[in-house]
Amino acid sequence: MGRQILVTGGTGYIGSHTVVELQAVGFDVVIIDDLSNSSAEVVDNIEKISGIRPAFEEFNLLDSVKLEAFFVKYSKIDAIIHFAAFKAVGESVEKPLAYYRNNLVSLMNILDSMSKYKIQNLVFSSSCTVYGQPDQLPVTENTPKKDAESPYGNTKAIAEEVLRDVVKVTPDIKVIALRYFNPIGAHPSALIGELPNGVPNNLVPFITQTAAGLRKQLSVFGDDYNTPDGSCIRDYINVVDLAKAHVVAINRLLENSNTERYEFFNVGTGTGVSVLEVLNTFEKATGVKVNYQIVARRSGDIEKIYADTTIANTVLGWKAETSLSDTLLSAWNWEKKIRKIK
Numbered sequence: 001m002g003r004q005i006l007v008t009g010g011t012g013y014i015g016s017h018t019v020v021e022l023q024a025v026g027f028d029v030v031i032i033d034d035l036s037n038s039s040a041e042v043v044d045n046i047e048k049i050s051g052i053r054p055a056f057e058e059f060n061l062l063d064s065v066k067l068e069a070f071f072v073k074y075s076k077i078d079a080i081i082h083f084a085a086f087k088a089v090g091e092s093v094e095k096p097l098a099y100y101r102n103n104l105v106s107l108m109n110i111l112d113s114m115s116k117y118k119i120q121n122l123v124f125s126s127s128c129t130v131y132g133q134p135d136q137l138p139v140t141e142n143t144p145k146k147d148a149e150s151p152y153g154n155t156k157a158i159a160e161e162v163l164r165d166v167v168k169v170t171p172d173i174k175v176i177a178l179r180y181f182n183p184i185g186a187h188p189s190a191l192i193g194e195l196p197n198g199v200p201n202n203l204v205p206f207i208t209q210t211a212a213g214l215r216k217q218l219s220v221f222g223d224d225y226n227t228p229d230g231s232c233i234r235d236y237i238n239v240v241d242l243a244k245a246h247v248v249a250i251n252r253l254l255e256n257s258n259t260e261r262y263e264f265f266n267v268g269t270g271t272g273v274s275v276l277e278v279l280n281t282f283e284k285a286t287g288v289k290v291n292y293q294i295v296a297r298r299s300g301d302i303e304k305i306y307a308d309t310t311i312a313n314t315v316l317g318w319k320a321e322t323s324l325s326d327t328l329l330s331a332w333n334w335e336k337k338i339r340k341i342k
């Protein structure tokens with residue numbers, strides 16, 4: 001077995017796809033997840049895809065006693081990818097304390113463990129939400145960060161500050177933060193994908209659930225923005241392409257190719273796409289009409305954001321490859337699989 005990688009939140013949406021890609025290139029993966037937003041069945045499905053069952057420990061990272069016992073049991077961890085966090089924007093507005101405690105204390109416990117157990121390498125799951133509504137587009141890694149639109153987004157911005165300050169005084173650790181744009185789609189096997197709890201907040205799972213007949217109608221939150229068709233623009237990135245960016249980042253750290261001990265990269269496609277364009281692309285790719293109506297804007301939404309991916313492409317050596325059409329088709333195939341639709 002290859003070098004051992006701890007993936008926190010490894011049964012989650014992006015985490016599970018990253019475990020599969022790590023295993024595909026020979027890494028030995030261990031997952032910690034509290035299953036608060038995923039299920040243990042994901043471990044079975046990872047094994048079905050890769051043929052390798054990752055080790056899995058179920059607990060929350062706030063439990064320092066269990067975390068201590070974990071690192072005593074797994075004493076050969078070479079690097080950590082830290083996904084574990086609460087991530088529902090709307091919920092974070094209602095439960096800010098739960099978000100700040102869970103998302104920040106879990107990161108601090110991971111950093112404490114890295115120092116104690118001499119683990120040098122960390123890849124952190126960050127978000128383009130740290131940019132707020134940028135004044136200029138596309139956003140580069142040097143675009144000034146703005147007040148986040150939600151406590152969730154703020155936990156990502158604060159986490160990046162914590163990482164920067166800790167790396168400064170901890171010469172033995174190096175960190176790469178990946179700022180995701182909008183992850184969508186599912187693994188081509190349709191064995192893993194996005195499984196939102198309850199009514200989906202995000203656009204693509206709401207589209208696929210409407211197409212599957214679980215939702216009566218998609219609400220498009222506003223078509224009066226200053227964009228070509230009036231609907232908001234985002235940078236939708238295929239979840240497998242995003243997972244591969246984590247493998248590239250892990251290799252960069254393990255091979256000591258990083259030029260700074262704290263690096264951050266925009267991980268997007270570089271193309272901005274509107275809500276209505278996503279809808280039209282989905283219908284064309286799947287042949288399924290989606291019932292929708294234009295409604296009022298959703299509070300907290302920014303008008304448009306998409307990435308300048310030059311640094312990720314040239315420095316990290318990673319580029320998104322999957323088309324929006326193929327990505328939306330993968331999301332539909334996943335929806336059909338879990339709803340047992342032919």
Ligand code: WQD
Nearest residue numbers: 087089127129182201202203206219220221232275298301
């Ligand atoms: C995309 C666009 C909506 C639902 C959030 C988080 C971000 C990341 C991704 C975690 C917007 C519109 C949506 C619907 C709609 N999450 N929309 N009808 O808000 O860009 O980003 O999820 O890391 O941090 O902020 O994604 O998919 O919710 O919305 O019209 O039913 O689709 O208004 O313009 P968002 P989203």
